[in-house]
Amino acid sequence: MTDLLRDARLSRGQFLRMMGGLAAAAAATACSTRPETTATTGGGQAATELKFIGVADQKTPMDQLAAAYQTSKPSVRITASYAPTDQVQTSLRTQLGAGNAPDLHVVYPGNGSAMSMTQIAKAGLLADLSAQAWTQTIPAGFKPAFQLDGKTYIFSAGSSVIGAVYNKKVFEKAGIEAPPTTWSEFLAVCDKLKKAGVAPIALGAQTPWVTQLITYALVPSTVYAKDPAFDDKQLAGQASFADSGWRDAMEMYLELQKRGFFNDNPNGTTFEQQTSMVATGKAGMAIQVSAVLPDFRKAASSPDDLSMFPVPGADDANSVWIPAGVVVGLGASAKGKNAEEAKAFIDYLGKQESINAWAKAIAAIPLTQDASSTIDPAVESFLPFTKDRAVPFMDQRWPNAEVQPVHFAVIQELLAGKSTIDEALKKMDEAYKK
Amino acid sequence: MTPVTAGRARPAHAGRRRRFSAAAPPWFFAAPALVVYALVVLYPAVSGVVYAFTDWSGIGQDMSFVGLANFRTLLGDEQAMGSIGNTLLLTVAIVAVQNGVGLLLALGVHARLKSRALLRVIFFSPVVVSPVMVAFLWKYIYNPDPSAGLNGLLGLHVDWLGDPSVALWSIAGMVVWQYAGYSMVIFLAGLEGVPRELHEAAMIDGAGTFQRFRYVTWPLLAPAVTINLMLSTIGGLKLFDQVFAATNGGPGYATETLSTVLYKQAFVFGKFGYSTAVALVLALFVAAVSLVQVYYLRRREVTA
Known part of the structure; x- marks a missing residue:
């Protein structure tokens, strides 16, 4: 019987140690899953940090253009993260629902999906981009994808x-x-x-x-x-x-x-x-x-x-x-505290050379074309x-x-x-x- | 050999139990944990219930009170009802097979094998892997190509995750593979608690291996059985990660569970109110099933 007693006590000790281990493991995973918001921002003084959450297909053009933008405007840092379509739609909707939308995020053109322009703009969560010059050149056939009630809410580099x-x-x-x-x-x-x-x-x-x-x-x-x-x-x-x-x-x-x-x-x-x-x-x-x-x-x-x-x-x-x-694009959060900086970045994306670069990276047909636009031979x-x-x-x-x-x-x-x-x-x- | 032996041993142990609980720390030691639990789990969960009676889309401010409409919709929702069937089938399969396999593994590694410590670690190791990782891994194992993965190993030609009549069982197999080790550990703990004297006494009485299992081990394992059945039932009813990562409810709706339905309603279709209603029903259902289970299983528990 004393054996039993000792056994019981031992297992309780083990149990406590196990719980301690579990707690430590939980804490560790909690830390590791926290999005890295500060990791890449070091260096710049008084920098405005723009958070972007995008879909995986956007990584190549976005990383390229964000880097170019930061060189021309050192006071802005863009931290981007990407996920596949299904995941990004849900995680973004959760963030929008909780009222902590990133400054810039992926938006799907037109209507018909949870993160589509119409659905999000209707809820008043997208900044109106209509004042930007590039919005004047959107081809007529594409307007339903970009606009709700005549106002433009999404940038997309082409089709x-x-x-x-x-x-x-x-x-x-x-x-x-x-x-x-x-x-x-x-x-x-x-x-x-x-x-x-x-x-x-x-x-x-x-x-x-x-x-x-x-x-x-x-x-x-x-x-x-x-x-x-x-x-x-x-x-x-x-x-x-x-x-x-x-x-x-x-x-x-x-x-x-x-x-x-x-x-x-x-x-x-x-x-x-x-x-x-x-x-x-x-x-x-x-x-x-x-x-x-x-x-x-x-x-x-x-x-x-x-x-x-x-x-x-x-x-x-x-x-x-x-x-x-129209390819998947992005919009700016209407309520973010960096809304103006976010819109300025979108204005930069709307320049013809940005459109050309973005379209080239994803083999798309550029939204508007000039002499330096390229179209993938495929x-x-x-x-x-x-x-x-x-x-x-x-x-x-x-x-x-x-x-x-x-x-x-x-x-x-x-x-x-x-x-x-x-x-x-x-x-x-x-x-x-x- | 009858359970009488076990019965006779009961009072002494029960007395010891009581002495332990008398020395138990005062309840307010748990207060900090309870406060955190209330703030992080109870409060958000209960405050979310309100949404089950609204038509909130998940974003924006538009919301109106719709009474019980969401629950009525649920009753007429073919897809949600079908998912309840899938959930129950999955749960029954997982509970039966996972615990059966877990018990066999436990009996195996409880025996005086040379490599039992290593085997315990190996059988338990899938438990510590994230369910999503396991699902992605099994997507490769379940490759429909006859020369790859499980098909290649067994010489079969089965479309494990793509055939609607097989996919649900493939997911059950995946879950069992991951959690059989978990059941094993709990059964092992139970086995360690079976006093050797009882086995010796039974052997002297001339009981064979099976009889010793049936009349000594099995009755004393009852607490382990209770906890295992309860945990696997709750896990089965709530199953989400594995299904989401492996099939996302497909092909068609063949592996849709209540959890994937409520997820899709909230985050894909933007029907937060309805989704909350489904979640509420799921939570009540799980609670009811667990309570009934505990009540019945507790009654057959004996101690040595």
């Missing part, structure tokens, strides 16, 4: 397109001479790739946002080419997903799957795997947004192997339309469309943040064979009406 990112070497090996310009040619190209022993289209549908890109690539041809005012009609309740070209787009999506043109198990494949499949030649192409072209190039042994072509969503080459959306094949056969990414006109996640989920269900196109479109229509 990106959705199309097929393809591996030129794989195409050559399969005997494909030129990118397809009609839907039947597209199917024939896929067939050739399949016969050559590679997955024609790499699809990383486990990563939610990747699921939407094929529908987005097709819908401009199946919906907007026939009815450019579809968005307005849908908002007015006169059109729906179920009774429109959305159905054709979904059918075409599933036809690609039925013909075995995707890699095995797209629902278990991530964006990173998709990228590497195309970059390493295990797949012929991936339907992707041009903004991630740099990721594909990084993963390839030779970046020049990769290029893009518009996905032809129609059998008549002249009725092929493409999705071209997206040149899209330029003939951008004038009058291009529509913004669909979600930018959707009335709430629910349609897009529902779209992701129904595509995964369709790919898994757990749903029908009817059910999928019905769910999207229901979410649209919420």
Whole structure:
């Protein structure tokens, strides 16, 4: 029995030590997760510190331009942190909700997602940028992405397109001479790739946002080419997903799957795997947004192997339309104590040379162009469309943040064979009406 | 061999227990901790409840009182209801398998093995890794490619996280892998507390290995069973990190749990009020289940 007693006491001691250890560990993790706000600010005296929280795609251009800005204006320090799309949307919304927004943060153009311009500006949390000179040159077609009630709330360096990112070497090996310009040619190209022993289209549908890109690539041809005012009609309740070209787009999506043109198990494949499949030649192409072209190039042994072509969503080459959306941008917090400095930085971003630099870094088409603007050769094949056969990414006109996640989920269900196109479109229509 | 032996040993120990508690420090020693707990946990949690009766979007000042509307919406919300089913399935699977495996591991490393100290460390080590890290790790292990990860090892061709009928169980497997060591440690503590005399007495009475487990070890393990079942049930019902990192509720809605639904409602859809209502229901549900569980499991506890 004395043994037992000693045992009990010993274990209590151990317990206390363990709790002490836990507390120390908790304190340590708490410290390590604190965002580094002061680490990079040392040096400058009486510096204004501008905090920026952005999405991962913005890192390259933002770091470059922030560094340039700080050299020209030493009294300002910009501390930036980045996270992937899903994470940045949530963490930012939490910060906005708690009333401690960073001075500058990522804003998604138009409407339709939790961090989109319309949703945040409506809550009065974005600074009005309308007084800045660059806002006067926003092309008319892009205004809904930048403006709410005629006031500009977001800066974006230009537009990106959705199309097929393809591996030129794989195409050559399969005997494909030129990118397809009609839907039947597209199917024939896929067939050739399949016969050559590679997955024609790499699809990383486990990563939610990747699921939407094929529908987005097709819908401009199946919906907007026939009815450019579809968005307005849908908002007015006169059109729906179920009774429109959305159905054709979904059918075409599933036809690609039925013909075995995707890699095995797209629902278990991530964006990173998709990228590497195309970059390493295990797949012929991936339907992707041009903004991630740099990721594909990084993963390839030779970046020049990769290029893009518009996905032809129609059998008549002249009725092929493409999705071209304003790229994710940034806005200034309306309530921050550094609002003026933050706006001054955005004004700097609005200068033509900044726009050129930003657009170049993410292979985008610059918002406005001058002689020194460059356009990535990979997206040149899209330029003939951008004038009058291009529509913004669909979600930018959707009335709430629910349609897009529902779209992701129904595509995964369709790919898994757990749903029908009817059910999928019905769910999207229901979410649209919420 | 009957539990009588165990029963006879009870009074002495119970008396000792009481003496311990008589010498326990006065309650106000806990006051500083209670104050911190109240400020950091209780106050924010309770003050948040108000939002369950509003339509707040999470940002801005617009907010109006909507009464019980959020709770009515919940009842008609197909997705939330489906997620309750998923949550319960996951919980049952995790509770059963994690504790079963944990018990087997505990019995294994309790035996006089040469390498048992090392094995204990190895089995426990996944517990200290962050759940999100574990989920990312398992995404590689669950690679659908037949030549990679688990498929390659077992010669299978399963789309672990991409097939809606498999994904939920894949997540359960991941959680069990991580936390079986945790159950093991608690069972081990219970096993250490089983007096050797009882085993010796049972052996003299001619009890075999299984009988000794059934009539000596198992009844005395009851407190460990209680705590393990309760902790794993609560963990299962609240499961979030692993699901979020591995599948984000997909494919489709196949692995959506109550926690991921309330997260999405708040931070993706901007329906903070509704999300708070879901959270409230989840909290009450977890509390009710745990209380019932503790009540029944406590009744079968005996001491040596």
